[in-house]
Amino acid sequence: MSRLTLVLFGLLTLWHRSAAVEITSLPDRALILQFEKTGALLSISHKGKTVLESKIGYNRDVRNDFYEEEGILNITQVPHGFKVKWETVKLDTELKDCITFQDGVHWFGGPQRKEQHWPLEKMKIDGSEAYVLKQLDNFSVAEYYWLSSLGVYIHVNERTPLFVDQNNKEPNKLCFIAKAQSPYINRKRVILEYDIIIEDNARKAHMHAVENVLGKPKGHPNPMMVKEPIWTTWAKYKAKITDPVVLDFAKAIRKQNYTAGQLEIDDAWEKCYGAQEFDTSKDKFANIDSTVKELKKMDFRVTLWVHPFVDNDCKPTSEEGLKKGFFVKNPEGSTRATWWNGKDSHQIDFTKPEAAEWYAARLRKLQKSPGIDAFKFDAGETDYAPQPGVYDNLDQELVPNALSKHYVETCAQFGDLIEVRSGWRTQSLPVFIRMIDKDSNWGISNGLYTLITTLLQMNINGYSLVLPDMIGGNGYTDLPDAELIVRWTQANTFMPAMQFSYLPWDITSKKFDAPKIVKKFVDLHAEKSDIILEAMQEAVTSGKPVNPPIWWIAPEDPVALACDDEFLLGEKILVAPVIKKGATSRKVYLPDGNWSDGNSGKKYQGPLTIDSYSAPIDVLPWFIREA
Known part of the structure; x- marks a missing residue:
């Protein structure tokens, strides 16, 4: 087999029908590229130590067939590292590069998952699904960012139609795949582009990423969300909420001498999903104005669960949205979306400013009457919309994750008491991003263990303003017992906020005084809240994580x-x-x-x-x- 080995301290450029090497200076960093018929082996060293091994151009002869018949490959020097860029106008071409997991080297970043393994090399990712924000497997934070313990990070250009296969078809490898397949449509080219940046260690590399690609928050949530608990009706009551239920919930909290804090009225308050109006029937919220006033008399801030969907039978809202073209459609023109509460629904298209304002204006009405203070914004992932979504207003190379970005940006206009759950290049927003729903168990299967690993994943993706999910989990299959509630409370104590739904005095044990222990750690959290706020301000100032590994x-x-x-x-x-x-x-x-x-x-x-x-x-x- 014919091979060409190049040792570079600078710039390598491969282009159509030719190859050339231009030597420049890049101190302490060496790139070695060895061509084969099945791809090219790339090795990068830093100060004489191999920090990255990769195979680029899987299953193709990059010397000949790609740049002579299909497109262009460039490997170029950038400050502190190298850029790899494939580009082709042949839309049936799949581009694939794979990083080898080296023994003793750990990786961080990557997607939020139900089984949130950390470090990242423990995780398996199926490359058949596009690497976009999706409800499947809790994929609501999935930046194109990977960081290694050797001080190398990889940031994939957001214009790449990215699929990621890890420890799946290629064991012990992290593979970046680019192809113009759903949901990446209306493209004129396929690119696979990423920067490989090399620093002395993982901390320096991450701070370089914060300064150059991830960004840092422009502010932080209201200090009262840190100092005082958040109380939500969801896990305890699910959809069985009414005026009396909400008031009894609040009175029970105050009776136990807890600070009032923030009370969230969760799912099943609307007259229909998408109306953004209270169900004022006699067995739901006939007295919502009075309820909100009473909650505020008890010193609660009152927030409301909302979502970006309109059910088709929620008329006249759905009729108005259809008439004005405010819903995401697919290439056939269908606007039929599905979400966990509706199978015949519509996803509001937040990439259209008029649609975003239509949604926001109705929330502002709720702020005026009955006087809602802020909102818990749910969903935001791309795959609830009809697939593949068509977004005429967008640069097509930013589809579909831009839908999530525009949604979260719309949410953020509602101030510093809100929370969102999805994030795509929105690290700069000064709002809490909530971990997606946790289950009421102990393990790595979306349980207490993942409270820590998810916290680390989000911080290392640049999302430091993390709102942990409800203490004890959501009780979808099993209810939490007193031991789980206590240990979950403890784990949550030095995280930015504490959120309860299951009331600590309702779930008790004969072996220990669970309510007393929980209160001890809620008080400790409040006592140390100035340190939490100091760390948040440091995130704003420098971009350092609030809760780093x-x-x-x-x-x-x-x-x-x-x-x-x-x-x-x-x-x-x-x-x-x-x-x-x-x-x-x-x-x-x-x-x-x-x-x-x-x-x-x-x-x-x-x-x-x-x-x-x-x-x-x-x-x-x-x-x-x-x-």
């Missing part, structure tokens, strides 16, 4: 880089929650530095592993990093 303060520590069950609050506090049922102790790892036990004041010098930290049901292991 523990390697953030030890980016070359192999134990810290592999850790998936501890996290930091800023750079001051390390938290190691108990997340195993029945456990009364756990192993704790403290990276380099001077540490003080948050419970006992005992001093530790890291790096150190505490093999069995005693943590009975009323103890959360947490540590203060001393200067």
Whole structure:
């Protein structure tokens, strides 16, 4: 087999019917490219150490057939790294490059999932589904960003019609695939373009990404959402809510001497889905004006669950939306969408300014009467719309994720008391982004374990203003018991906000005083809220994560880089929650530095592993990093 090996400290350009090498200076970074008939082997080293191994141009002879018959491949120098770009006008062409997972090297970023494995190389992703925001498998935050423990990050250009296959068809590989298949339509070319940026370690690489591709928030949510609990009707009552139910819920909270905080009226308040008007029938919300006034007298801020859909039988709203062309349609002109509450519905097209304003104007009416303070915005993923969605107002290379971006931007105009659940290049917005619904279990299958791993995934994608889902989960299959409620509360204590639906005094145990323990940690959260707000302000100022992984303060520590069950609050506090049922102790790892036990004041010098930290049901292991 004929091979050509090039060692470069600069720029390689391959183009139509020719190949050339131009040598320039790129200190400490070397790119080695070896051509074969089945692709090209790419290796990048930094300071003499291999930091990335990849195969580009899978199953094609990149020396001949691609750039002589189909398109162009360029590998060029950019500041701090290299850019790989394939481009072809042959729309039936599939482009594919794969990164090899190296032994001992960890990866971060990637998509939000139900089984939220961390680090990322543990995860399996099926490349048959487009890498877009979708309701399937909790895929509501999925930036085109991957970060390695060796200080390399890959950022794929948003114009790439991206599919990702990981540990699936190609075991031990992360494969980027570009093809003009649904939902990527109306394209004039196929590109696979990504930057490979190399820094000294993962922390420096991530900060480079924040400054150059991810961005940072322009502000943070209202401090009262941090200091006080959020109470939502959803998990406890599901759709069985009425004026009396909501008032009884609020009175029970105040009776237990909790701060009122924010009360969310969740699903089943509308007269029909999409009307954005209360169902004022006698057995629902006939007295909603009085209810809202009473809630505010009890010092609650009142918010309302909303969504971006209109059911077809919700007339005249659906008729108006159809007449004015405000709904997403597919190439056949159908506007039929499906979501969890409706199979014959419509998705509002937020890429049309007139449609976004139509939606927002009706929410502003709710703010005036009955006096709603803010909103919990649900959904936002792309695949509820009829597929593939057609968006005439958009640059077609930004379809379909731009629908999510425009929706979240519309939501953000409603101020600093709101929450959203989807995110696509919206890291700059000063609002809470909520973890998608968690289940009431302990494990990695969307349970308590994933409260931590999802927190890390979102922070390393640039979404630091994280609202954890309801304490104890949503109770979709099993209800949480008292132990799960307590341990979930503890794990949530040093995260930005605490959200309850199952009331702690309703789920009790004969073995311990669950309500007393929960209140202890709600009070601890409030006591430390200034530190949380300080970390949020630091995110605004510098882009540093609010709740980073523990390697953030030890980016070359192999134990810290592999850790998936501890996290930091800023750079001051390390938290190691108990997340195993029945456990009364756990192993704790403290990276380099001077540490003080948050419970006992005992001093530790890291790096150190505490093999069995005693943590009975009323103890959360947490540590203060001393200067």
